[in-house]
Structures are given as structure tokens and as C-alpha cells.
Amino acid sequence: MGIGDIAGLIAAIAFAVLAGFLIYPLIRLGKLLDQVALTIRQTGDHALPTLDESVTTIKQVNRSLEDVNRISAAASTTANNVGALSDLYSSFLGRPIIKAAAVWYAAKETAGSFFAGRAKHRDQPTDAQGE
Secondary structure (H helix, E strand, C coil): CCHHHHHHHHHHHHHHHHHHHHHHHHHHHHHHHHHHHHHHHHHHHHHHHHHHHHHHHHHHHHHHHHHHHHHHHHHHHHHHHHHHHHHHHHHHHHHHHHHHHHHHHHHHHHHHHHHHHHHHHHHCCCHHHCC
């Protein structure tokens, strides 16, 4: 065995040791990649039902909003009807009542001033009573 053969043997052993040291990190890296693949698969498996549930929830919220819109429209219609009824009441009953109140007030003021004038006229001394 010559020096060249011994050098070749040492190089082969060194290469085998180096390969042995590199195999362990590669095995660990392979396990890590397997875990990452499993995690991604599980995430996908859990994401689809979650998305389905969120779609269902959004549909239910939309139905509720449609109900709220119908209720709001009904409330708006009711408010408009009450306003129209109030206008009708004021035009049908309000004006005659105001006119009747005005006539009553005028009659009361006229009667009051008439009687106040008679009482004032009665209290004044006349020339015949003797000054």
C-alpha cells in the first residue's frame, strides 16, 4: 500500500464522516417539512368549514337586515300616514274650531266692553243729582 492509497483511504473516511454528519440535519429538515405539510393540510381542512359557516352567517345577517329594512319602511309609511291624518284633522276640525273660538272671544269681549261701558256710565254723576 502506497502513500497515494493511504491518502485515498483517509479521504474516503473523511468523506464518509462528513456525509454522516450531514445526514442528521437533512433527516431533521425532512421531518420539519413533513410537519409543515401536515399543518398546511390541517389548516386547509379547518378553513373550508369555517368559510362555509361564515357564508351561512352572512346570509343570516342579510336576512335580518332585509327584515329591518321592511320594518323601517313600515315605520316610515306609518309616520307619513299619521302626518297626513294630522293634516286632515287640522283642516277638517281645526279651522271650524278656531273660527268658533274667535266668534266666542269676540262676543265675550263685546259683551264685556258693553257692560263695562254701562257700569261706567251709571257711576258718573249727572247734572240733575246736584252738584
